[in-house]
Amino acid sequence: MVRRNYVAAAAPSPISQKPTVPYPVDTSVGPLLRYQKSLPRLPVPALxxxxxxxxxxxxxxxxxxxxxxxxxxxxxxxxxxxxxxxxxxxxxxxxxxxxxINWLEEWWNEVAYFGYRDPIVVNVSYFYAYKDDKLRKYPVARAAAIVTAALEFRRLIVEQQLEPEYAKNLPLCMDSYKWMFNACRYPKKPSDFELTFDPATNNHMTVIRKNKFFIVDLVKDGIQLSTAEIESQLRKIYELAGNTKDPAIGVLTTENRDNWTDYRELLLAAGSNEQLLKKIESSVFALCLDDTSPVTRDEISHACWVGDGRNRYFDKSLQFIVFENGRAGFCGEHSSMDGTPTCRLNDFVCDVIAKNKINHGSPNVRSNLPEPEQLHFTLNNDVLDAIAKAESNFDSLVAKHDLxxxxxxxxxxxxxxxxxxxxxxxxxxxxxxxxxxxxxxxxxxxxxxxxxxxxxxxxxxxxxxxxxxxxxxxxxxxxxxxxxxxxxxxxxxxxxxxxxxxxxxxxxxxxxxxxxxxxxxxxxxxxxxxxxxxxxxxxxxxxxxxxxxxxxxxxxxxxxxxxxxxxxxxxxxxxxxxxxxxxxxxxxxxxxxxxxxxxxxxxxxxxxxxxxxxxxxxxxx
Missing domain, CATH: 3.30.559.10 (Chloramphenicol acetyltransferase-like domain)
Known part of the structure; x- marks a missing residue:
């Protein structure tokens, strides 16, 4: 079957200031959407x-x-x-x-993405692998800085203060940015769908370590956690996760979409798992703390692209990945958003960290931060069998490929x-x-x-x-x-x-x-x-x-x-x-x-x- 990985298009050049644009400005919204109502429709060329x-x-x-x-x-x-x-x-x-609004949109999203039933791993998802951060060689330090930088980008989107992208002085559509944070794809027959969650009430991230899922609230008493506080929370997760791995619920997201639909129903039927899944699905993004140490370009690229398939939740729009040796990268779910927005996000994250242009907050850690919450899923034999099948299918699929x-x-x-x-x-x-x-x-x-x-x-x-x-x-x-x-x-x-x-x-x-x-x-x-x-x-x-x-x-x-x-x-x-x-x-x-x-x-x-x-x-x- 033809795969549908039509990832991206050449990214627009970064801008230092807003160009002169021949479109009227909508003053009822922030800069992010100021030109949305003025954008022309996708044309139909002459036959x-x-x-x-x-x-x-x-x-x-x-x-x-x-x-x-x-x-x-x-x-x-x-x-x-x-x-x-x-x-x-x-x-x-x-x-x-x-x-x-766009004659192509509904058809394309259905045929190329949501109606596509092969695994999104390999066939749809994509990755970026970062250069090393010489100042943050330990994974908790690297991860905490990435989280703080990503939250700043999210703030700019939520407050509509992010400047639109431009190509030849014309603004680009920014609608897909709504699918970036607090978003998740859902398996369903015959066609998947995607949901977003209110950023005002969902200020938690999913952290995955040793196949175990943890929830970290990123706001306490109305104040966002500082980089030092995030690092403190991640250290606790390393301790809580220990050295043993749990059954890999995340690997279910690597399956054929019809299989994943069935397996999700098994997971829901096994016990009180629906609210646990919802915490993952509604989270700002996922942070994957892998226990591997990729060194070469081939190794880190492969690890960001697919990893071992277990320590992930591939239906999340955004997954930041940090490895044991402090290297890092990103994996994106592609259905509702192409590569240019996430390229901008990841370039922003790396840039503000490298140039120290981000406010990391107080170096002091508040004593009343709640413990990271581990999600304890109820698993029965049906779910464990599904996990085993998914692991086998994932390993077989990835083995067919070379990067x-x-x-x-x-x-x-x-x-x-x-x-x-x-x-x-x-x-x-x-x-x-x-x-x-x-x-x-x-x-x-x-x-x-x-x-x-x-x-x-x-x-x-x-x-x-x-x-x-x-x-x-x-x-x-x-x-x-x-x-x-x-x-x-x-x-x-x-x-x-x-x-x-x-x-x-x-x-x-x-x-x-x-x-x-x-x-x-x-x-x-x-x-x-x-x-x-x-x-x-x-x-x-x-x-x-x-x-x-x-x-x-x-x-x-x-x-x-x-x-x-x-x-x-x-x-x-x-x-x-x-x-x-x-x-x-x-x-x-x-x-x-x-x-x-x-x-x-x-x-x-x-x-x-x-x-x-x-x-x-x-x-x-």
Whole structure:
């Protein structure tokens, strides 16, 4: 089954001050939502524009006979008075309904997330791994600082004082921030759902240690706990948890969603467990205090991504993770919120701690703080059997996967910019070239493009494989092609990618529109040939699922592949380093990392040579 891990889109640049925005300001709300009512709706592109873009994209992965057949199928779909025109009309009616904020939202959330039944671990959830904190090498100190910083970010959201994000001076939709804190996904057949809880009355966090769940109230007598007080509470949890592990209730959240639905009912039927679960579900976030000590980038990335599956509660929107050796990271539940908001959250947490821009409160610990509350679940044989099955399924699932991290030190964003290229598009071409080196063929590639400039916008697909990228990678692998020609073709490929991305963020890619047309079919109507065409299926089989989110504070960021014979390649474009997180079902990730490095080296050589030939000083990458 195709996985639904469409994690993120390139994060907007941090802002130092509010830009001049051509939208009216809503003064009845705080800065966070000041532009929400002014955001435009997600557009429905012209049918002819979408089909033309679709044909152009599939030309890169088809031979002449395949392309001719697909052209004919598209022409039939586009015929005046035909079903394509009718489906487009229905979609426009939905988009223009005044009661519908975003025509895509309900369909996308259902099909891609809540109706998706495979485990969210590996298939949906994602992670960030932090750089070390040299001042806080002990886990309780590191964890307490992270909690204080996260609570400050939460305060800015609750009070609506957080500045919106912007892209090219236009504000982005901030609606999804409501799903960040005090939120939880719930398993249900046939489709899950998500709930949020009142932040005014739910000021507790869930702490998980040795598979045991503890509740820590973060406010006492109207005053938020200081970092020193949080650290004191966490020390007590280490003592209370001891050295033995409890049955891993958290592992149930790693299961197939239908199984988890059944297991949750077993858990509720076993005793007075409903209120205990509600304390976890309503908590501000989860803090996972792991008893492992990951060292390498591969190890900490894997530990943040899946861990051992036990010391977690994957249905929580936010899980901060701190390891025995003081290393730390984050795991996010993806259903209602894409990666850009949580990237901002985690970058904020790391930044204010590193720059000492957070008020840690009094170093004195109040003597009347209540003890952390351990949640003692009632477990019977049915629940214990479910836990055992979930553990076995989790271990089997994770064993099918391999995760490797390439930290490419040759150059980064700064060097790419000296060559005059979009850093994101340039790195996409690194990925295209690496795949071609490894397989000798170009295949469909998904890059997330955020559409948050529109109300309730999420993502669109930027199809990275183009006729221009195919011509370029073939030239790069042909020793007879002069370097100048390779450089010219490379520029053309990068320019083509930038153009597609620019259109995608405007809501004018082809994939979401085609999805909307497909969803506009009525029960009993036959699916048009365009959607059963082998080329359509091939073009949406994402052998490469890619996305960029970047922070100078992260040493890892990633998620899983979306098809069994493909790769999930999450990447960071930092100032002087490129980082690639490669996940697949054991498709020789080490070799892929080798080819990524080789592709980056060769692109540097080609474009530096071109600079020299043009009489410009070669960039020092």
């Amino acid at each position: 002819s524009e979408t089909l033309e873009k679709y044909l152009k994209s599939v030309r890169a992965i088809t031979n002449d006979d395949e392309y001719t057949k697909t052209q004919a199928i598209v022409a039939e779909f586009q015929k005046p008075g035909g079903l394509g025109e009718e489906l487009h009309k229905r979609l426009l009616e939905k988009a223009n309904d005044p009661n519908v 490797r991290v390439l930290s490419y030190q040759g150059y980064g964003k700064n060097g790419i910019k000296t060559l005059g290229f979009s850093p994101d598009a340039y790195v996409q071409m690194i990925i295209q070239l690496a795949y071609y080196k490894m397989y000798g063929v170009c295949r469909s590639t998904y890059e997330s493009a955020q559409t948050r400039k529109f109300a309730h916008g999420r993502t669109e697909v930027c199809r990275s494989t183009s006729v221009d990228s195919v011509n370029w990678v073939k030239a790069m692998e042909d020793p007879k092609v002069p370097l100048e020609v390779k450089a010219d073709l490379g520029r053309k490929a990068i320019k083509s990618h930038v153009k597609y991305m620019s259109e995608a963020v405007e809501g004018r890619g082809c994939d979401r529109h085609l999805f909307g047309l497909r969803m506009s079919l009525r029960p009993g109507e036959e699916k048009p040939a365009i959607f059963t065409d082998p080329i359509y299926i091939k073009s949406t089989h994402w052998y490469l699922s890619t996305s960029q989110l970047s922070s100078e504070y992260f040493v890892g960021y990633g998620w899983g592949e979306v098809v069994p014979d493909g790769y999930g390649i999450a990447y960071q474009v930092n100032a002087n380093v490129l980082s690639f997180n490669v996940v697949s079902m054991h498709l020789n990730n080490q070799q892929m990392c080798h080819y990524l490095r080789e592709a980056a080296d060769e692109m540097k050589e080609v474009f530096e040579h071109a600079q020299a030939k043009e009489g410009r000083v070669p960039a020092k990458l």
